[in-house]
Amino acid sequence: MAPLFLWNFFHYLCSNLEMTPLAIVWEEDSMRVQGIVGAALLACSFTAYAGTAEVSWKDVDSYTDIRPADGLRDRYQKKVMDKLTEHFQELAAKLPEDQKLEITVTDVDLTGRVEPTFGRSSSNYVRIVREIDFPRMEFDYRLMSNSGEAVKEGQAHVKNMGFNYDSLASRMRRDDLYFEKQMLTQWFEETFVNQPDE
Template sequence: MIKVNVIMSTIVSFLLVAPNALAGTSEVTWQNPDKYRDVYAGQEHRAKFKKRVFKEFEQHFAKLAEQLPKEQTLKITVTDVDLAGDVHETMDRIRVIKDIHIPRMKFSYQLVDASDHILQEGLENLKDMSFMMRSSLRYNNTFLHYEKVMLDQWFDNTLAQK
């Protein structure tokens, strides 16, 4: 009986401590956002749409950073965004998704520790030329679906803790 209690308390301790071991943070800076290639709204007001896009990206970077150790911060400086699809100027301005309008994002990043020492850094020019051939149920029917998949792949290949 004592052995079972020890095992159970070890499991409970692990479950309480493990989530705290991975809880990195992120900081996102938008550099010259008025010059970005494509952050255009369909029927939504342009400024509101841009604000919503940036907030969604910031939340997604924060979610990715949570996979990093607690004392690490992912600093992102975005220099260009080109959303999947293209806005067609008809009576009803709508974003049409076709495989020729791929999602792209340019940014620099730094992964720093608690003392602000750079652990890893780089410049990224992401683009997903086969974005329509990927199936991702994770973000199916969500805002910025294709862009989130592209960022997940970058994070997994570049920063994810193995």
């Protein structure tokens, strides 16, 4: 078997270069071992740096629509805010490590509308979704460097008018905020990722 120190050296080198070591099949022949180590060093994949996000929710009770069809309002609002905060954080992880995305949400209008059932269901209210009931959000954003300077900032008024109504049922069974997250992902990519070269 190849000497253990070769693996330790390889792992140390990759770690210090912010790389992820790939699996290596060691060979008995020392020359082949050296060749494999050299190739593996070239094949090390660089670990992507991860930015962070800080999300605040302003005047939640004044939002256009963040109300439950049933259950406690406060609990539902917290669930929605927690899920969307987590999604913002997942998006921010695509940013450089030394950057932080600050978000202040000022309005939310979820997919669909909560309407009374008039006794046609065991629940008093149900969320009805029509093609015109697309989600919307408004928020202020600021991308900060580690030196405390604003790299980019602005106000976002986003909406997902083109959400696939035909796939609504299957999508929302898996994630009841699917279209809201899709909308935020598109905004993030257009604002921070798919930028023309200067």
